[in-house]
Amino acid sequence: MKRTTTVIILLVIVAAFASALIYLWQKNQEDPITYATQMASNQTIVVKTMATGSIVPKEEVLIKSNISGVIEEIFIEAGEYVKQGDLIAQIRVIPNVSNLTSAKNNIASNRNALQTAEINFKTQKSIYDRQKELFDNGVISTNDFDQVNNTYLQAKQRVEQSRIDVTQSRQNYDIIKTGTTSGLGSVAQTQVRATVSGMVLDVPVRAGNQVIEANNFNEGTSIASLADVRQMIFEGKVDESEVGKIKEGLPLEITVGAIENLKFDAVLDYIAPKGVAENGAIQFEIKGSLKKIDSTFIRAGLSANASIILEKAENVLAIEEALVQYDRETKKPYVEIEIGDQEYERKDVELGISDGIFVEIKNGITKDDKIKVWNQIQGISKYAQ
Structure with a gap:
């Protein structure tokens, strides 16, 4: 019994010793862990926020009739250019019987x-002739003649x-009956x-449609809408979480979905002082004037996106933000610089603006430094693959 126990103990010791030898042999076969490195480069970093909206004319004018009636003929079509004073439509007046009778x-x-x-x-x-003759003959006084005069x-x-x-009542009758009268000339209401x-x-509207005149109680029927398409603006909305970051005068980059490979510069002109609730979130309206669009025709109402540039740094020293580490106690940023073969030294850095991918380095390292990629290693062992 004692001999059997001894044999078992010896076998366990031998097995443990063999396992240790195998483990050490495998460790020797693994490639050494080496960290990858990167170098800083010059980048243009842009910090921006997005807004969705559309392109609309800066000023759109609705043309309305100043008299009620039926459209007899329309002289324009959408897409045409017109000048101030050009004829747009002819109105045929259908007189109101009550107004016509009153005018008569x-x-x-x-x-x-x-x-x-x-x-x-x-x-x-x-009476005047008689009194004047008496006055001339000195029969009546000046005071009496003045009263007669x-x-x-x-x-x-x-x-x-x-x-x-009488003349005005006749003209009013003609206007009620026909929409115009003699003497109005080019300002004929029809x-x-x-x-x-x-x-x-x-x-x-189309020929044959009835129109209502614009007055104090009714805005009237719109016959056409005109706008100067050389002056277009971006009109969109931003979320309440972003509105605190923007201000009037910031540059915009406008991209229009229907126009590929083109960006239009604009300037933020207006931010609504009051938000509107939409789908459970508060949205604020913004407007931006587009610049230099003479060579490109942008149709009114096209959907567009605006990149509001909050900060911009051109040609600055930058690294990938993933290379930056933070001290657990002081929370100060730092990177590790290679000083020898797989030997690294900590360097505190001063950061600038970041776009989420690259971050500006204001101080701490140079363009020639090799920075440790602390979360990326090379030479993984074949046994760990």
């Missing part, structure tokens, strides 16, 4: 007033005013003309 009654009333004024004027003129002049003025009222020069963006 107004003419009759003014004519009666004119006849009464003329009769009174004739009477006052006769004043009454005569007032009667004459009433006749002139009554004639003006002709709708362009109020500004620009491109016709949209003509939402």
Whole structure:
């Protein structure tokens, strides 16, 4: 029994010794662990945030009729350029029976007033002639003649005013019936003309459509929309988490989905002071004016993305941000510089701006230093593969 126990113990010792020899032999066969290195380079680092939106005209003007009626003819199409004063549409007036009757009654009333004024004027003129003769002969005083003269002049003025009222009532009747009258010339209300020069963006009506005049109680029917397409702006929205980082005057880079391989420069002009809730998040409207787009035609309403450049550093010494380590106690950034074969030395660095991939190095290392890639090794053992 004792001999068997002894044999077992000896076998265990031999097996342990053999295992240790095999382990040491395998360790000797492994390649030594070597860390990869990288060098700093000159980079242009841009820190930016994104906003989505569209390209719209800076000023879009809606052309409306100043009289109600039916469109008889339209002289423009979307995409055409028009100048201020060009004819856009012709309106055929459909008179309102009540207004027409009222205008007729107004003419009759003014004519009666004119006849009464003329009769009174004739009477006052006769009195004036007699009194003037008496005044010239010295029969009546100057004070009495002045009263007669004043009454005569007032009667004459009433006749002139009554004639003006009759003329105006006739013109009003013609305008209600036909939309125009003699003397209006180029400002005839039946002709709708362009109020500004620009491109016709949209003509939402057709011949035969009824239109309502623009007045204090109704904005009226839009006949066309015009805009200067050489002055376009980006109109978009940014999230509340980003709005604190931006300010007016920052440069923008605009990319339009429908126009490939082109970027347009712009300047941030406007940030809404009040946000709007959309899909559970607060969005703030922004606007930016595009610059130098004369050579490229951008259609209004195209979707676009704006890169708002918050910071930019050109041709600065930079390394990949993954190379930077941080001291556990002081939280200061540092890198490890190769000083010999797989020998490294810590170097504290001063960081600048970062775009998430590259970070600017202001101080601490040079362009010739080899930086340890602390999370990447070379020469992995074939047994560990």
